Amino acid sequence: MIKIQNVSYQYDGCGVPALNNISLEINKGEYMALTGPNGCGKTTLIRLLNALIRPDEGIVTVHGLDTSIAANHKEIRRTVGMLFQNPDNQIVGMTVEEDISFGPGNLNWPPQEIRRQVGEILKNLGLQSLALRAPHTLSGGEKRLVSLAGVLIMNPRYIAFDEPTAYLDPLGRRRVLQMMDRLHREGIGIIHITHDINDMVDAERLLVMDKGEIILDGPPRDILRKMAENPDSFISMPPVMELMHQLKRRGWPLTTDILSVEDAERELHRLLASMHREQQS
Amino acid sequence: MIRFGQYRNGNSFGHRLDARVKILAMAALSILIFQAHGWEVLLLSVSLFAFCAVSRLKFSQVREALQPLVLFAVLLFGLHLFFTDGAVVLQIPYLPVRVTGEGFLRGLLISWQFLCLALCGVILTMTTSPSDLVCGLEHLLRPLKRLRIPVQDIAVMVSMALRFVPTFLEEYDRIKTAQTARGACVEAGRYDRKLKSLAALLMPLMTSAFRRADDLAEAMEARGYARGPRTTLNQLHFGHEEIIALIALGILFSFVLMFKYCL
Numbered sequence: 001m002i003k004i005q006n007v008s009y010q011y012d013g014c015g016v017p018a019l020n021n022i023s024l025e026i027n028k029g030e031y032m033a034l035t036g037p038n039g040c041g042k043t044t045l046i047r048l049l050n051a052l053i054r055p056d057e058g059i060v061t062v063h064g065l066d067t068s069i070a071a072n073h074k075e076i077r078r079t080v081g082m083l084f085q086n087p088d089n090q091i092v093g094m095t096v097e098e099d100i101s102f103g104p105g106n107l108n109w110p111p112q113e114i115r116r117q118v119g120e121i122l123k124n125l126g127l128q129s130l131a132l133r134a135p136h137t138l139s140g141g142e143k144r145l146v147s148l149a150g151v152l153i154m155n156p157r158y159i160a161f162d163e164p165t166a167y168l169d170p171l172g173r174r175r176v177l178q179m180m181d182r183l184h185r186e187g188i189g190i191i192h193i194t195h196d197i198n199d200m201v202d203a204e205r206l207l208v209m210d211k212g213e214i215i216l217d218g219p220p221r222d223i224l225r226k227m228a229e230n231p232d233s234f235i236s237m238p239p240v241m242e243l244m245h246q247l248k249r250r251g252w253p254l255t256t257d258i259l260s261v262e263d264a265e266r267e268l269h270r271l272l273a274s275m276h277r278e279q280q281s
Numbered sequence: 282m283i284r285f286g287q288y289r290n291g292n293s294f295g296h297r298l299d300a301r302v303k304i305l306a307m308a309a310l311s312i313l314i315f316q317a318h319g320w321e322v323l324l325l326s327v328s329l330f331a332f333c334a335v336s337r338l339k340f341s342q343v344r345e346a347l348q349p350l351v352l353f354a355v356l357l358f359g360l361h362l363f364f365t366d367g368a369v370v371l372q373i374p375y376l377p378v379r380v381t382g383e384g385f386l387r388g389l390l391i392s393w394q395f396l397c398l399a400l401c402g403v404i405l406t407m408t409t410s411p412s413d414l415v416c417g418l419e420h421l422l423r424p425l426k427r428l429r430i431p432v433q434d435i436a437v438m439v440s441m442a443l444r445f446v447p448t449f450l451e452e453y454d455r456i457k458t459a460q461t462a463r464g465a466c467v468e469a470g471r472y473d474r475k476l477k478s479l480a481a482l483l484m485p486l487m488t489s490a491f492r493r494a495d496d497l498a499e500a501m502e503a504r505g506y507a508r509g510p511r512t513t514l515n516q517l518h519f520g521h522e523e524i525i526a527l528i529a530l531g532i533l534f535s536f537v538l539m540f541k542y543c544l
Binding site for chain 1: 290410411412415440441443444447448451493496497499500501502503504505506507510511512513514515516
């Protein structure tokens with residue numbers, strides 16, 4: 001479990017705190033979506049989790065290890081992996097396999113062991129054909145997967161993804177999301193920063209931040225329903241949701257709890273079936 | 282893209298050879314080639330070409346890599362041709378320029394030596410992947426650790442710099458397009474305007490480089506990087522092939538010295 005207790009953090013030379021008295025527990029194996037307007041502190045929050053920054057006030061512990069103690073950092077960074085917004089700035093190796101070996105090298109694994117694990121992870125993610133490629137020759141989706149491989153090889157218990165599908169084409173997006181889903185099923189805790197409502201619907205938990213504070217925390221459906229009713233909400237509705245809302249406003253007997261295409265399909269099917277029955281009777 | 286002696290994947294004797302041995306051999310050969318004046322030059326050239334052959338480098342690839350340097354070689358040849366004292370073979374009328382026999386020979390020798398030196402570099406980079414090259418250099422420089430020089434950190438820095446060269450080239454292209462779209466004269470125009478627009482290219486490039494460096498430092502830290510000893514994926518191996526190569530190098534060395542001092 002990752003525990004954040006009454007944490008505040010302020011960047012140097014910045015008037016307002018980036019995080020303001022935040023408390024949060026992230027459970028093992030949990031799939032948590034994290035959203036909020038730009039500059040609300042999402043990235044700062046996940047940077048706390050892997051000791052990249054230490055809280056000004058309060059305590060962050062990862063499996064009981066305090067992030068403010070330097071001696072814990074290696075273990076914490078192994079436990080909590082980070083995927084940054086721009087994979088280009090995360091890939092350090094001259095070739096794919098070399099990049100994946102960067103983390104284990106830092107942990108001083110013996111070279112044969114690194115070689116073996118790199119081979120395994122490449123196979124696992126279906127990246128064998130890319131092993132000797134230079135990073136700049138990869139596509140956006142491949143870059144994400146390579147940087148993910150570099151994190152996975154250290155066998156983390158949690159991975160924080162900072163907008164992992166930004167700038168990706170639909171295929172790359174799907175590959176990355178499928179991979180995240182698979183990791184979650186394998187028991188890795190996922191923290192997913194996103195602006196896309198489709199990504200939030202299937203999460204187990206949704207956290208909404210604003211101005212350095214957590215304003216909503218709970219099951220995504222409840223929160224999204226609440227936010228959908230608020231016209232000033234920073235979340236943009238998916239077209240299907242917008243459509244259902246408008247139909248409802250016109251007097252169609254629909255429930256508002258429609259967050260995905262599957263929901264809409266089920267709801268319309270129900271409606272048509274009942275209309276059909278009425279006609280027959 | 283950078284064409285000069287880009288690494289070509291392969292599994293020949295020359296490719297497999299330990300990077301340390303190759304670096305040492307090429308360094309030794311480039312020193313030798315400038316010490317050589319007579320028949321030794323021929324011997325050294327032949328051995329360089331022999332190494333190309335065992336590395337299965339195609340003549341066209343090597344020629345392509347050396348192409349940009351041929352102009353330099355011609356310039357060197359010209360300089361020696363016209364500015365060496367000796368028996369005048371040809372006096373160009375009305376001009377204080379004359380060609381000497383010694384100049385001709387000297388020019389030929391020096392420009393050939395220059396090309397051989399370049400060839401050494403090209404062979405090294407074409408048969409050795411950048412990662413192995415950095416790894417080899419790191420191992421060769423290890424003794425400097427005693428002088429408290431952080432050799433491993435330097436190796437990480439060098440490999441990272443190499444890794445980001447293509448990224449920055451891409452970025453440069455992107456910025457160039459963006460600035461051209463806003464009316465900067467990047468390609469054409471008067472000299473001073475071109476110079477001004479160079480600033481419009483370099484400033485954004487620098488800014489983005491620094492931002493990247495920040496991100497990169499953070500990403501490295503997140504993956505457990507700390508100063509101090511670390512292991513790497515690529516291990517160098519010193520086996521039979523390396524011993525054979527070193528013996529061959531030793532024989533070559535002694536031949537050249539023999540030619541130079543004994544004959």
